[in-house]
Structure formats: structure tokens, C-alpha cells
Amino acid sequence: MNVWFVASEAAPLVKTGGLADVAGALPKALGSLGIDVTVVLPKYGAIPASYTVSSVPRGHFRVSLGWRSVYCGLEELTVDGVRFLLIDNETYFKRDQLYGYGDEAERFVFFSMAVLEAMARCDRLPDVLHCHDWQTGLVPFLLRTRYSYLPQFRSIRTVFTIHNLHYQGVFGRELLQDLLGAGDDMFGQDGLEFYGAGSCMKAGIRYADKLTTVSPSYAAEIQSPEYGERLDGLLRQRAGDLTGIVNGIDTSSYDPSGDPHLAAPYSRSSVGKRLNKRPLQQELGLLPDEEVPVIGIVSRLVAQKGLELIGEALPALMAEDVQLAVLGSGDARYERMLLDGAAAYPGRLAVRLRFDEGLARRIYAGADLFLMPSLFEPCGLSQLISLRYGTVPIVRETGGLRDTVQSYNEYTGEGNGFSFGPAAAHDLAYTVRRALSLYRDREAWERIVRNGELSDIGWETSAGLYEELYRELLKG
Template sequence: MNILFAASEAVPVAKTGGLADVAGSLPKALGPLGADVRVIMPFYGEITSCQKEQFRLIGSFNIRLGWREQYCGLLEAVIDGIHYYVIDNEFYFKRGYLYGYEDEAERFVFFCVAVMESLSYLNFKPDIIHCHDWQTGLIPFLLRTRYRDDPAWEGVRSLFTIHNLKYQGVFSQDVLRDLLGIGPEFFTPEGLEFFGGGSCMKAALLYADKLTTVSNTYAQEIQGRAYGEKLDGVLRKRATDLSGIINGIDAISFDPMQDPEIAFPYRDSLAKKRLNKLALQRELGLPESEETPVLGLVSRLVEQKGLDLLEAIMEPLLSDRLQLVVLGTGETRYEDMLRAAMEKHPLNIAAHFGFDDGLARRIYAGSDMYLMPSQFEPCGLSQLIALQYRSVPIVRETGGLKDTVRPFNEVTGEGNGFCFSRYDAGDLLDTIRRAVTLYENQELWNQITGNAAKEDYSWNRSARSYMRLYRELASQRRERG
């Protein structure tokens, strides 16, 4: 079975978030199950020169967007055993960052059309094109409209994965009509129209053959008003085509026994894990103590991640006997909040602003508990990495957090973390304090981390779920063909 992943980012080529982890690691898990999975993405300026040297040009052509005609180069490389194709256009992609530009509509309409045109130049015919998030949302639309009679795309089925429904690629109808060369008949309430604009996400929800999102709970949540981001009606209509498949992690990369970034390799030894805690405390200038519980947080510093709850409890939290270690970047108000907390409580909190993969891994290895009090969380990868490193998650029960973290029950001994359900600062503080209390009971803490050790956080189970879905789509192709 041949699968083409279309994504705006994928590790190890380019990354800003969890989407890149999925697009880069899921293909590796699908290969042993009988799938030839290849990835197509933009050729960004921030890709390292070492990686750029691995790509070779396999085709070039021009693409017309409205009145513009733009060059498109198609390059190929095999990295970590996976075929990567990249779309090259320096005007759109040779920039300082992956996202956040005023011409975002034009950049990713170009990318979607370039993907469609590229198939004629590939020595690869997919059975299924698997599209990820709004940046690729127009591909299912193009497949069912402009390219429906293109021999290169004959019989290809589409799957679209929602990684975060909040980000939808909504632009002016006039801009999208001009770029796509389509008429107003497509911009009706039953079509691409979205509160006066046009939505790339909605295009995918309407035109893809099947839809997935990244956890079972999130698949249910987004069909209601609270989490549906004004697309819940569309999702309810497509409920029979929507499934939730939880993400996994690259268990080879995130293996504390093999991780070169941490000082003391370990797997289930809490004694060695605490040596990593001492090393982390030393690195960040905190008092070194095996007994002091360390709470880790590696995240974008934005409201979605529950930073407002943390802000509300910062004073009582740091008055307790614990340490808080934070790595991330985001909204100025939260960075300023953390700086003020460090100034007032230098022995209890250390925050580093930016992205540092090595430090992130040392926080997973050195923290006793890991904090994710999210407003919503489609899946979340951090709690899975934390569990892999035996850092016990403290989470709000939403989306993938609810599906992967089970509250510890002192009576039955079941559970791998601590959970609260209401989005409430007091409930968060109470949950943290319960975790700290149980941390002081070595026998119970060993039981919690032992429960985490029994589970598989890799892509193995989820990859099998994707393969079942691919086979279902492929069988529909044969029936229609």
C-alpha cells in the first residue's frame, strides 16, 4: 500500500510542534505493517544546510495562482529511511520562520496546488493521500474538483487528520477565489464559506473521504459547541467518517536508557532518575535535593495550555516544598509572570524561554511530575514522553490527556497519573498537592511509576489503526474503480 503524507512540517526536516513529530515518526511505524509511506512538505529556508545537501532535484514546473505564475522545484531525499519530497519556491518558503506571514493564504494554496502537480513527476503512485491540518486542507477539495479527471490522481483516496481544530486557515473569499481560480458557487454555507470568509479546514472536512483526529475523546468533543470551533455542525454530519486515533511517540528517540542528552541513563530505576534530578537542579541553579519534588512543564506559553490556571496558583504553589521547572516560549504576559515568580522565589522556580530539545529531555528525565492543565488538548505528546521517562503526569481530563492518563486509585492501585476535570485553579492546586503527598510515600510512588512502565507509548497500536483505515479506503477505491 502506498501512502503520501502531505504536511507543512515533519521531523527531522522542519519542526515547530507536535504535527512535525507525527508526520515524521508515524511513517516509520507504518513501514513494517506493509505501507510505503512518503512525505511531501515545503522546502523551508530554516532547513539545515546538511539536510539540504541530501536533496536532489527531480522536477521543476510553473504554477499559476490567479495572475501570478510561480516557479516550483520538486526535490527528493531519503532521511532516516523515509522518502521526503519538498516543494521549493524561495519567494514563499525561504523565510525566517515556518508560519506567521501576511501572505499565508498564498503560501499554502501554492503548496496544495504544487502537491497536486507534483504527482506527475514522482516515480510513486499513492493509493491514499493523507493530509494533515489546515495547511493541506485544500488538497481533498482540489482532488474532488480541479483534478477529478486527472489521470495522475485517478483512484487516489484522501484522508484528513485534524491535529488542532482551533487553527483553521480562514481567509478572505476574494483572496481564495483569486488564488484557486474558482467561482462564488463554492462559497456557500454548505461549501467553503465560513462566517463571511473561506476556511481551508472546512474544505477538508467537506471533501476528504475520511477524517481522523488525534484521540477518541477529542473526536467526540469537537462534535459539540464547546470544542467544535464553529465547525461542530459539519463534523456531526460527517460523524460516520470521523474517527479518533491517539498519537504515539518515537520510542527509540525518547528512550531514557539511550538518550544522549541526559546524564544518567535509566529505565525503571527511580534512584537513577533522581540522579538526573540532581543534575537538572544543578544545571538550572536550584537547590539540589533528592527529596524535593520537581514539577516539570515544557510547553508553548499560551492560554490553551492552562497558563492562566498556573498564574492563579503561583504564590501558594511556590510556598509549598517543591520546585517548578519551565521551558517554553509564547505570550509575553506568561513569560513576564514566570520572570516575576523567579525573582520572588529563586529557590523554587527556574524558567528558560525558547526551545531547547536537550533541556526538554533533561526536564522529562529530572522531574518527578509533569504538568499539563490544558483548556483543551487534541492529543498531547508531552504526557506520553513524560510517562516514558517515568515523570508522573498531572493533567486536566480533556482530549488525549483523558485517553492516556488514568487517575491513580490508592485502593485498587490502578492509574498512571493525577487528573482533575473542571477548568479551575483550585482544583489544579489540590491535585498537585495530592501528588506531592503521595510522592512522599515511596511504596505508592513506585506503584504509580510501575503502572506507567507496563504500557506501550509507541506508535505500534495506533499504526495498526491507521492501516485498517487505509485498507478500508483502498477497498472503496477498488469498488468504485
């Protein structure tokens, strides 16, 4: 079976979030099942030269964007056994950042068309095109409309994965019509139209053969008005084609026994925490004390991640004998809130406003607990990484957090973390206090950590579910 992953980012080449982790790790897991996976992504200027220096040119061609004729180069390289195809256009992709520009519509319409033009020039066509999030939502649409005249494309099946429904790629109707060369017939209720504009996310949901999202709970949630982002009606209509498959992590990459970023790699969490907590406290300016529990937060600092709850609960949290280590960046108001907290609680609350992969891993390794009170969370990877590093997660019961973290039960000894339901600061604070009380019960705590270490957080099970989905799709 030949599968093309089409994504806007993929580890280890280029990453801004969890999408890159999935697009980098899942192909390796599928490869171990005998599936031939190619990852197609833009050739960003942010991709390190250590990767692109080994790329091999595979030709060039022109892509038609409305009245424009745009150059596209195609390059190939292999990393960790995975084949990558890079779509090259320096005007669109040789920039400081991956996203956040005024011409996002033109950039990703070009990318979507370039994927199909590249496919038409390859000796072996994919059996399945697996597209990820709004940046690739137009690929299934274009395959079934603009490129439907090509007989060799008609047997190709498409899967569209929703990683986060909140981000939809909504652009002006006239702009999309111009770039796509699409008529009014493509912007009706059954087309790209979205409240007077056009939605790339809707295109993927409407035109892909099968839909997935990154946890069973999120698959159910997005069919409701509360979480459906005004696409819940369409998602309910396509419920029979929608599957929730929980994400995993690359356990060979996230491995505390061989992680070069740690002060002291470890295989036993009880030993690893002692060896990594004090170096973490010293690095962040926290008071060095191995007996004080450290709560880690590694997150984008945006409303989705529950920053309002953290702000409201902060006085109650800091009334406990606890330290907080926060790493992330995002909205200015949340950054200021956390900096004010660090000033109010010196030596007990440390904040670093940046993305730093090495420090993130040292927080996972050195912290005792990990706080993730998201208002919604399609899957979440941070709680899975924390489990891998023997750090006990505290989460809100939503989406993939509900599916991967089971609150500890003192009577049965089951559970790998702590959770709360209502999005309320007092519920967050109560759950943290409960976790801290059990932290002082060493026997119970070791049981919770051990349960976490035994959790199924790799890709093996989920990759098998994707393989089953592909095979069912091709049979159909």
C-alpha cells in the first residue's frame, strides 16, 4: 500500500506544534506495518540545511493559480527511513516563520495544487492521500473537481484528519475563487461556502472519502454546537465516515533513558526525578529543594489551554507548598499574567516565554506533576510525554485528555493521573490539592507513576487502526 501524507509541517524537519509530531512519527509506525509512506510538505526556509543538503531534485513545473503561472520545484530526501517530498517555491516558503502572513490563502492554495501536479508526474501514484488540517483541506476538493478529468486519479482515495477544528483557513470568497479558478457553483452550501466566505477546513470535511480526528472523545465533541465551530451540522451529516483515533508519541524520540537534553537520563522515574529536579530548579531560579513538588506547564499560552483558569487559581495554588515551572509563548495578556505571578512568587514560580525543546524535556523529566487544564483539547501530546517521563498529569476532562488520562482511584489503585470536569478555577485548585496529598503518600504515588509508565502511549495500536481504515477504504 502506498500512502502520501500531505501536511504543512512534519518532525524532525520543521515543527511548530503537535501536527508535526504526528506527521513525523505516524509514517514511521505505518512503515513498520509494511505501508510505504511519503510525507509531502513545503520546503520552508526554516528546515535546517543539515536536512536539505542531502535532498535530490526531482524536477520542476508550473502551477496555475487563477491567471498566475507559478514556478514549483520538487525535491526528495529520506530521514529516519521516511521519504519526504518537498514543494519548493522560495517566494511562498523561504520566510522566517511557517505561518502568520497576509498571503496564507495563496501560499496554501499553491501548495495544494502543487501536491496534485507533483503526483501527476510521479511514476507510482498513491493509493491513499492522507491530508492534515486546513492547510491541506483543498487537496481532496481539487482531486474531485479540478483534476477529475485525469483517469489515473479516479481510484485514489482520500482521508482528512482534523487536528484542531478551531483553525479553519477561512478566506474571502472572491480571493479563493480567483486562486482556484472556481465558479459560483463551488461555493454553495455543498461546496466551500462558509458564512459568506470560503473554508479550507470545510473543503476537506466535505470532499474527503473518510474523516478522522485525533481522539474518540473529540470526534464526538465536534458534532455538538459547543465544540463544532459552526461545522457541527456537516460533521453530524458525515458521522458515518468520521473516526476518532487517539494520537501516540514517538517513544524512541521521547525516551528518558537516552534523552540528551536531560541532566541525567534515567530508566526508573523514582531515581530520575531526584537526579533531574534540582538541576531544573537551579536552571529556572527556583529554590533548590527536592522535597517540594514541582508542577510543570509546557504550552502555547492561549485561551484554549486554560490560561484563564490558571490565572484565577494561581493564588490558591501558590498557597500550597509547591513550585511551578512554565514554558511557552502566546497571547501577550497571558504572558504578562505569568510574569506578574513570577514577580509575586520569586523562587517558586518560574516563567520562560519561548519555545525551547531542550528545556521542555527537562521540565517533563524534573517536574513531579504536569498541569494541562485545556478548555478543549483534540488529543494533546504533552500529557503523553509526561507519562513517558514519569510525570503525573493533571488535566481537564475533554477530548483526548479524557481518553488518555484516568483519574487515580484510591480504592482500586487504578489511574495514571488526576482530572476534573467543570472549567472552573476552584475545581482545578481542588484537584491539584488532591494530587499533592497523594504525592506525600509515597506508596500511592509510586503506584500512580507506575500506572502511567504502563500506559499505551506509542503509535503501534493507533497505526494499526489507520491501516485498517485505509484497507477498508480501498476495498470500498
